[in-house]
Amino acid sequence: MKEDPLYKSRKVITIGVVSELTGLSERQIRYYEERKLIFPERTERGNRKYSFSDVERLIDIANKRDEGVRTYEIRQEMLKDKKREDDAKIRNQMLRGQLNARFGIPKGKN
Amino acid sequence: MKEDPLYKSRKVITIGVVSELTGLSERQIRYYEERKLIFPERTERGNRKYSFSDVERLIDIANKRDEGVRTYEIRQEMLKDKKREDDAKIRNQMLRGQLNARFGIPKGKN
DNA sequence: CGTGTAAGGAATTCTGACACG
DNA sequence: CGTGTAAGGAATTCTGACACG
Numbered sequence: 001m002k003e004d005p006l007y008k009s010r011k012v013i014t015i016g017v018v019s020e021l022t023g024l025s026e027r028q029i030r031y032y033e034e035r036k037l038i039f040p041e042r043t044e045r046g047n048r049k050y051s052f053s054d055v056e057r058l059i060d061i062a063n064k065r066d067e068g069v070r071t072y073e074i075r076q077e078m079l080k081d082k083k084r085e086d087d088a089k090i091r092n093q094m095l096r097g098q099l100n101a102r103f104g105i106p107k108g109k110n
Numbered sequence: 111m112k113e114d115p116l117y118k119s120r121k122v123i124t125i126g127v128v129s130e131l132t133g134l135s136e137r138q139i140r141y142y143e144e145r146k147l148i149f150p151e152r153t154e155r156g157n158r159k160y161s162f163s164d165v166e167r168l169i170d171i172a173n174k175r176d177e178g179v180r181t182y183e184i185r186q187e188m189l190k191d192k193k194r195e196d197d198a199k200i201r202n203q204m205l206r207g208q209l210n211a212r213f214g215i216p217k218g219k220n
Numbered sequence: 221c222g223t224g225t226a227a228g229g230a231a232t233t234c235t236g237a238c239a240c241g
Numbered sequence: 242c243g244t245g246t247a248a249g250g251a252a253t254t255c256t257g258a259c260a261c262g
Binding site: 014025031043072 | 221225232
């Protein structure tokens with residue numbers, strides 16, 4: 001529930017800088033967004049803003065592409081990973097629920 | 111000696127976003143640079159790039175200014191703090207040198 | 221499919237200066 | 242001193258499209 005620093009996930013980097021950081025062309029970066037591999041925010045009038053996480057993800061994508069992996073496949077992998085995380089989260093919540101119901105675990109912050 | 115992530119100190123944020131983040135006008139942000147309170151890097155053709163640290167420093171400056179502190183005074187405080195840090199660093203190095211000379215402390219990463 | 225490019229426009233950023241107080 | 246603003250230019254970013262393979 002923290003949300004103050006999170007330097008890594010704040011979307012503040014413009015596409016030009018992301019291009020410098022990743023070595024990808026702006027065209028490629030926009031295309032990967034079109035293929036739903038990356039989700040930048042926008043400034044008021046529409047300029048894309050990325051986070052450091054996005055930059056790392058893009059570098060990852062670039063490596064996969066170099067190995068010949070298609071954007072569609074990269075997206076599939078992403079979704080698979082996402083599902084794993086979500087499932088783990090749910091299992092965790094169920095466990096908490098069980099423990100809480102039986103032993104009354106106090107409101108610990110994790 | 112680490113230098114990989116350092117999300118907080120990487121200079122990647124353009125002045126427009128910094129303005130949004132801090133609530134300061136671009137004019138003010140540039141002026142504080144002129145007064146040597148802040149030191150952005152530049153892109154190849156000259157656009158300013160700031161770090162999250164810079165953003166925090168600017169918010170600090172804005173608070174001081176609200177209290178009526180002059181830019182010159184803010185700079186003095188900064189230099190004083192800097193000196194303290196540098197002195198501490200030197201004392202630390204001397205201590206290491208002493209210990210190392212007498213007891214041969216191995217190459218610890220700290 | 222993945223990426224380059226030219227196109228045209230709108231917003232960004234830069235510097236140096238004048239203004240006011 | 243600290244900040245606003247108009248000025249003019251150069252670089253940025255955006256979208257939709259055509260191209261190639």
